[in-house]
Structure formats: structure tokens, C-alpha cells
Amino acid sequence: xxxxxxxxxxxxxxxxxxxxxxxIAIVGVGLDIGASNRAGSRFGPRQIRNESSMVRPxxxxxxxxxxxxxxxxxxxxxxxxxxxxxxxxxxxxxFYQRLVQTDVKPVTLGGDHTITLPILxxxxxxxxxxALVHVDAHADTNDxxxxxxxxxxxxxxxxxxxxxxxxxxxxxxxxxxTGYTADDxxxxxxxxxxVTTAEECWYHSLVPLMDEVRDRIGAxxxxxxxxxxxxxxxxxxxxxxxxxxxxxAASQGIxxxxxxxxxxxxxxxxxxxxxxxDTSGNTALLAANxxxxxxxxxxxxxxxxxVPGQTSPT
Numbered sequence: 001x002x003x004x005x006x007x008x009x010x011x012x013x014x015x016x017x018x019x020x021x022x023x024i025a026i027v028g029v030g031l032d033i034g035a036s037n038r039a040g041s042r043f044g045p046r047q048i049r050n051e052s053s054m055v056r057p058x059x060x061x062x063x064x065x066x067x068x069x070x071x072x073x074x075x076x077x078x079x080x081x082x083x084x085x086x087x088x089x090x091x092x093x094x095f096y097q098r099l100v101q102t103d104v105k106p107v108t109l110g111g112d113h114t115i116t117l118p119i120l121x122x123x124x125x126x127x128x129x130x131a132l133v134h135v136d137a138h139a140d141t142n143d144x145x146x147x148x149x150x151x152x153x154x155x156x157x158x159x160x161x162x163x164x165x166x167x168x169x170x171x172x173x174x175x176x177x178t179g180y181t182a183d184d185x186x187x188x189x190x191x192x193x194x195v196t197t198a199e200e201c202w203y204h205s206l207v208p209l210m211d212e213v214r215d216r217i218g219a220x221x222x223x224x225x226x227x228x229x230x231x232x233x234x235x236x237x238x239x240x241x242x243x244x245x246x247x248x249a250a251s252q253g254i255x256x257x258x259x260x261x262x263x264x265x266x267x268x269x270x271x272x273x274x275x276x277x278d279t280s281g282n283t284a285l286l287a288a289n290x291x292x293x294x295x296x297x298x299x300x301x302x303x304x305x306x307v308p309g310q311t312s313p314t
Contacts, residue, residue: 009074010049010109011057011292016073018098023070024105024295028077029092032274033085034114034152036145038241040274044284045077045109047275052288062258063304064296072295075099089118089150096122100267107294109287110271112241113140113152116226119269120164127222127266131169132159133213135256136228137176137198137244141188152272160191167191169221171213173206173256174198174231177244198231198247206252210259217263225260225268225294227253229287237286239278250286257293261301268294 009015010026028045035041057067066072078095081087096119099106103126108119113136123130134140138153141160145151150158159165167188175185176198185195194216196209217223230240233247248256273287295301 008049010288011052011055014073016075018075019102020073021071022073022104024066024072024107024298025099026072026074026107026109026291027099028109029080029111029115030077031080031082031088031092031111031115032241033082033088034150035112035241036151036153038274038277040276041110041112041241041272042082043275044111044271044273044287047278047281047284048109048270048273048287048291049074051281051285052291054285055288055292059293059296062296064301065303066292066295066298066301069300069302070295070298085114085150089114093118093121097125100126105265105298106267107291108267108269108271109291110269110273113226113228113271114150114155115271116269117150117155117158119267120159120224121162123222123224123267124164129163129166130266131217131221131223131263132156132165132171133217133223133225133256133260133263134170134172135174135226135231135248135253136172137174137230137247138228138242139172139175139185139188139195142180157187167193169217170194171216172196173209174201174248176246201248201252206255207259210256213259214262219262220264222266223260223263225257225265225297227257227268227270227290227294228272229270229283230272232286237283239274239283240272241274241277242272253290254293257290257297261297263299265298270294
């Protein structure tokens, strides 16, 4: 296996295949036919990878060194059927079933948020019912969208109904803006989900909130982190399909991900980056840095201590 596979891979990491001995695998899932508004997130994985060349291997704030801690590689993109949403969902689930059989932890670049549902289905088969930290402007708990039961705005309702996620161990952060009905956020609350709106986050550090999240979920339960870039304010992340004013600051997004250190993360994703609406590349650059923070937040990531003999990107 080569040390680097060139700028087309995330963080200039080696490329790899399912079955290679890895701790964490970067995977692109460029699906956007589940999106209800602006398309283009099928190009998100490519642009995030391109902008990731700016990301260095050490977190100066926490001392985290993910490439010294884990064998990480980029598996490329899942080959989808871009004309058939149901078939693409089936393909994604089968891919992740194979991937997690060997305890590899997937970090996924989206793609619209629909991709999270088949990933959760595969992870549940490996780990059982999951806890979930969900950052988003939208609850994604609609029963249907335009009559369809599966789309990017319905996935967490399906996940709870299918027993993929324990709602009492689920936290949503950043919800805001307008809705289809006055009770759009209430269905999740009624299931036991902890919902923290964007307004509750304004003008505050989110470190205390993440202390509460870790207490709520605990250190042992397998946990998934799903981060929709539209959870952040369009002033810092305009390149997305459904931007909503009044969102989280970039620093708050980083606080949330760093606050997941101490949870038993078994996978994560960063979704809804749409390069056609990201003319400066800043949304994808921010997304790449958030993905790096995710790598730093997996259990076992060393902090402030280098492991002799292991290599990392430069």
C-alpha cells in the first residue's frame, strides 16, 4: 500500500479497499437524489477531499494526533445508481455491511442526508441500537416528503421507528428556522430525543452542553455522529442545499465535535456540502476541518503524545 495516494484522497492519505487492515476508513457517498431543494451534494466528497490538502496532521488545541493513533485510509466513493434512490440506498447499506464486519469505523463524506439511514442500518447489525449526536438546521423527522417515506428530511424518523437509534440516547443540536407545521420538532421530543435549538446556542460556548451530552449518552454505548453542514450559519457555510439563517458558528461546530471525545464513537458523517453553491471553497474547507476533528474524537485517539514509528500525512 502506498504511503500517499495523491491529492485526490482525503488528507493525502493512502487509498485502500474493504478488507485492508484499517482502524478508520474515509468513504465518499455522492448521493443527492434524496434532496428536496438545491442539488449538487453529489460533488461534495470530491470538493471536501480537494480542500483537505490544507489540513495538517495535528490539532494544536487538543494535542490530538489521529494519524499517529489509527491506521486511516480513503476507500474512495461508493458506486451508486444515480437514477434510483431505493437502489442507491440498498447499495450503500451493503457496502457498509461489508466494511464494518472487521470493526472498521467509517467516516463518510456526503452527499445528502439520506445516506445516513442505510449507514445506520449497517452499523446496527454490527453494534446494536445506537446513540446519536445529530447536528442540523432541520430535525429530519418528517413522516414523508412529497409523499415519499425516505428522503433527506425523513431519515431519523425511520431510524427511530426501525430501532436503529435509541431516542433517549439521541441529541439534536442547531434546529431552527421555519417549518411545515408548528410542531415539526415535537415528534422527536415525544420519543425522548433531547432537542437543542439554534436559539438556545446563540452567544454561548457549547462546551457545557457537550458535558451534558456525554452524561446523557455515557461512555460505553456505541454512538454515531451525523453532522449536516447546514447546522452552521450560511455566513460560514453557504455551500449547501437548504441554508437557514441564524445557525451555529464555525467554532461551535468544532466544540460539538470535540465534545464527542469520551463517547464510544463507531462512525460519523459530514453531509450536504454542495460545491455549486460554494464558489469560494470555504464550505468544503470548513467541512474538511470538521472531518479532521471527527478523527480526533474517536476513542483511543492519542492527545499530546506521538507514537514512534508511525507515519502521518505532511
